[in-house]
């Protein structure tokens with residue numbers, strides 16, 4: 062019959078396929094397999110199911126980071142900055158978050174901080190209405206920082222509990238755009254010392270390994286407190302966040318599962334692992 | 340930036356005067372890492388590595404090759420191996436076919452944009468309108484995304500910037516909008532209709548049927564899948580399903596102005612056989628390039 066070592070190799074091959082097709086990435090997959098091998102050696106496990114279960118536990122351990130409270134704790138107002146690359150789902154996620162705040166009976170102000178893209182403000186306006194939030198916007202091509210400043214000012218005037226600032230999508234490789242984001246952050250701190258209390262990086266679950274670069278660059282530029290992983294209602298598994306949690310220690314706070322206002326849930330490590338392996 | 344995988348492969352072979360099968364296999368393991376890190380689909384990486392192995396085992400021991408101009412040149416085994424990888428990747432992504440199918444003069448041609456949420460369809464519709472203007476054509480845009488907040492407004496703003504008409508009517512289904520868009524094009528003597536559709540999941544049965552309905556309503560000459568270059572392993576599932584349901588004419592890969600390696604380019608071509616027509620290289624409406632495989636091949640290999 063097959064020796065334990067032989068069984069390991071074919072099992073590892075099957076596990077590799079699961080891990081890689083979930084966008085887990087070469088280095089993270091190698092780390093996981095290594096950790097599983099260590100445990101396997103100590104406990105003499107070599108069956109396929111046992112190895113798979115060890116890797117599952119390891120993934121769950123990695124992504125189960127202490128997630129800071131979202132949408133509360135700072136100010137008032139508690140200021141949330143939402144950032145990410147183009148098309149990741151920032152504006153839609155803000156609409157969903159605003160609805161959650163309104164549902165708690167709290168008041169939320171949205172800042173139309175994307176003053177660049179065609180109809181960005183109009184899009185956020187629809188979401189503000191759906192979520193029962195007030196929208197503060199500027200003129201076309203206004204300075205994003207000034208719109209955000211005005212929104213925070215308005216929130217303080219009206220006793221709002223939360224401010225959520227939308228920003229234009231930007232590729233992390235564009236230095237002037239990352240500088241613009243840093244400026245928005247500085248202006249938030251001027252408006253409310255300590256703001257932003259929360260910086261959410263919106264990551265598209267269909268992204269591959271580039272998501273890791275995104276997380277690194279946005280973290281370096283403005284400091285990311287949590288990730289909103291969107292489009293998990295599709296066939297993509299979002300495996301890149303395992304490496305992000307492991308290397309950068311940034312927790313996933315929210316998960317987007319659709320295009321409607323209610324399609325946003327808290328990240329659940331067990332659900333994530335089960336969707337990945339089952 | 341050179342990825343570890345490809346550089347490791349080159350270093351492994353550097354300085355050798357001949358390369359046996361084991362050295363090739365070791366180098367192929369490095370290439371495999373590089374391609375997976377570049378987001379090439381797992382099954383496509385397997386196929387690619389098998390193909391390169393077949394070529395390399397036979398040829399890499401040679402120290403002179405004939406280049407594409409027919410000249411005999413000396414190469415190191417390492418350079419030759421690298422060349423095989425490069426050539427094989429370029430061959431898999433080609434041939435170059437950046438042309439869209441257009442009807443003869445006087446008739447209305449169509450381009451239908453489809454794809455996942457946020458991939459860049461609306462922006463690319465604007466870029467294509469700009470592209471056609473430069474070719475002295477008269478484009479018309481159809482705003483058939485009736486779901487996303489301010490989607491019609493977004494397309495209207497782009498049309499206005501270009502001086503291109505945008506067709507939309509409230510309370511009208513997307514297939515009906517496409518039909519009426521063609522009628523509007525004929526009325527305005529436009530010769531190419533570009534239909535922007537809502538982003539959707541390939542597994543959304545109802546929305547995929549909507550695309551089939553638009554296609555059967557107006558039979559657009561081109562159905563183009565717009566793909567975000569940052570996409571990971573999902574590229575194969577998505578491309579295969581859109582192709583199966585709509586029989587795509589080609590792809591446009593967007594957001595290549597970032598640092599995504601763009602391995603999806605290889606995956607989608609390999610899995611569907613359909614060509615990449617254009618590359619999106621920025622948010623501005625003039626940032627559209629015709630596809631050439633050589634630049635992308637280097638980027639994917641690292």
Ligand SMILES: Nc1nc2c(ncn2[C@@H]2O[C@H](COP(=O)(O)OP(=O)(O)OP(=O)(O)O)[C@@H](O)[C@H]2O)c(=O)[nH]1
Pocket residue numbers: 145146147148149150151152153154175178181228229230231263291292293294295316317318319320324456457487538540
């Ligand atoms: N299926 C699905 N679609 C989503 C989800 N979140 C956002 N979307 C869709 O993704 C597309 C892009 O969303 P936006 O909110 O405009 O993304 P954005 O990051 O604000 O885009 P830019 O501002 O242009 O950078 C829209 O079609 C959304 O409906 C999600 O969780 N699931």
Ligand SMILES: Nc1nc2c(ncn2[C@@H]2O[C@H](COP(=O)(O)OP(=O)(O)OP(=O)(O)O)[C@@H](O)[C@H]2O)c(=O)[nH]1
Pocket residue numbers: 147148178230232454455456457458459460461462463484487490536537538539593594595596597618619620621622626
């Ligand atoms: N940097 C860069 N951004 C791009 C490119 N193409 C599109 N974008 C941006 O990507 C974001 C999404 O573009 P859209 O055109 O709204 O995408 P879409 O596919 O129509 O989105 P949905 O209709 O929601 O599915 C916007 O911020 C665009 O400006 C590109 O080639 N490079």
Ligand SMILES: [Mg+2]
Pocket residue numbers: 151152153175181227228229230
């Ligand atoms: Mg937005």
Ligand SMILES: [Mg+2]
Pocket residue numbers: 460461462484487490535536537538
């Ligand atoms: Mg669109």
